[in-house]
Amino acid sequence: MAPGGSVYQDIIESRTAFADYDIVPKNVEFRSSPFRKSATVCGKLGMASSSAVHELLECPVCLNLMYPPIHQCPNGHTICLNCKAKVHNSCPICRLELGNIRCLALEKVAESLELPCRYQILGCQDIFPFHSRLRHEQNCRFRPYNCPYAGAECSVTGDIRFLVAHLKDDHKVDMHDGCTFNHRYVKSNPQEVENATWMLTVFNCFGHQFCLHFESFHLGTSPVYMAFLRFMGDDQDAKKFSYSLEVGGNGRKLTWQGVPRSIRDSHKTVRDSLDGLIIQGNMALFFSGGDRQELKLKVAGRIWKEQL
Numbered sequence: 001m002a003p004g005g006s007v008y009q010d011i012i013e014s015r016t017a018f019a020d021y022d023i024v025p026k027n028v029e030f031r032s033s034p035f036r037k038s039a040t041v042c043g044k045l046g047m048a049s050s051s052a053v054h055e056l057l058e059c060p061v062c063l064n065l066m067y068p069p070i071h072q073c074p075n076g077h078t079i080c081l082n083c084k085a086k087v088h089n090s091c092p093i094c095r096l097e098l099g100n101i102r103c104l105a106l107e108k109v110a111e112s113l114e115l116p117c118r119y120q121i122l123g124c125q126d127i128f129p130f131h132s133r134l135r136h137e138q139n140c141r142f143r144p145y146n147c148p149y150a151g152a153e154c155s156v157t158g159d160i161r162f163l164v165a166h167l168k169d170d171h172k173v174d175m176h177d178g179c180t181f182n183h184r185y186v187k188s189n190p191q192e193v194e195n196a197t198w199m200l201t202v203f204n205c206f207g208h209q210f211c212l213h214f215e216s217f218h219l220g221t222s223p224v225y226m227a228f229l230r231f232m233g234d235d236q237d238a239k240k241f242s243y244s245l246e247v248g249g250n251g252r253k254l255t256w257q258g259v260p261r262s263i264r265d266s267h268k269t270v271r272d273s274l275d276g277l278i279i280q281g282n283m284a285l286f287f288s289g290g291d292r293q294e295l296k297l298k299v300a301g302r303i304w305k306e307q308l
């Protein structure tokens with residue numbers, strides 16, 4: 001059998017004891033993967049060995065690819081950093097104490113591999129060496145979005161279509177078609193502002209979805225109401241739109257014009273940057289008219305496409 005062949009065999013067999021294996025070149029010029037070389041010796045086998053390497057780098061717990069630092073137990077069972085933190089220092093395979101033993105050889109293998117972006121199944125075609133792959137994945141435009149719902153922590157992620165359905169079905173969010181709106185927000189006990197994140201409405205317009213957030217919180221010591229728009233998509237597309245909001249009563253009016261923020265920016269980031277229409281608590285009560293016992297705000301708005 002060709003040398004490449006025996007390498008392949010041994011990788012499979014020494015899967016969990018890889019650190020001892022002498023496949024790591026002495027003068028670690030490892031960037032051009034040795035598994036590629038075996039591919040040129042024997043094409044088919046080379047492909048198999050590359051998938052064997054992937055298998056080798058698969059964390060036995062979460063099944064994700066492992067990146068440095070990769071740890072191993074005294075028996076050589078490897079585990080990724082995330083999972084190591086969760087297994088209470090006991091090897092999930094043999095139960096031996098894990099300690100802090102690194103698997104440097106496997107780390108070098110991991111660094112030498114060129115891998116497809118982890119969002120390949122979501123449409124990304126890019127392939128990267130280890131380090132730039134991580135960097136890319138943090139900004140990959142195919143990476144799933146977080147659920148834009150703000151009321152409670154929601155860990156659901158997905159593409160826009162999925163999230164629109166999720167907002168509608170699971171959060172019972174109101175969906176509207178159209179680029180202009182007129183919304184009434186009524187709250188019976190306006191003094192209780194604490195954590196009253198209480199409104200999200202989604203608008204379908206220009207073939208995209210926009211989230212209108214309306215909420216109250218304390219800015220310093222004073223209660224405020226804030227309305228802002230988020231775009232369900234990436235930042236570069238969000239910038240193609242503008243929106244305006246208007247609220248008033250008793251002959252006064254506040255207006256805001258802004259650019260919707262991508263839902264890549266967390267709800268909290270947008271809120272904390274005050275990038276929206278801010279209504280001071282007292283002003284909100286003044287707009288509401290009446291006896292200050294009820295908040296009644298009419299927010300009118302419009303979304304339009306900027307001519308680029």
Ligand SMILES: [Zn+2]
Nearest residue numbers: 059062080083
């Ligand atoms: Zn893991």
Ligand SMILES: [Zn+2]
Nearest residue numbers: 073077091094
């Ligand atoms: Zn073990």
Ligand SMILES: [Zn+2]
Nearest residue numbers: 117119124140
């Ligand atoms: Zn990608």
Ligand SMILES: [Zn+2]
Nearest residue numbers: 147149154156
């Ligand atoms: Zn959600």
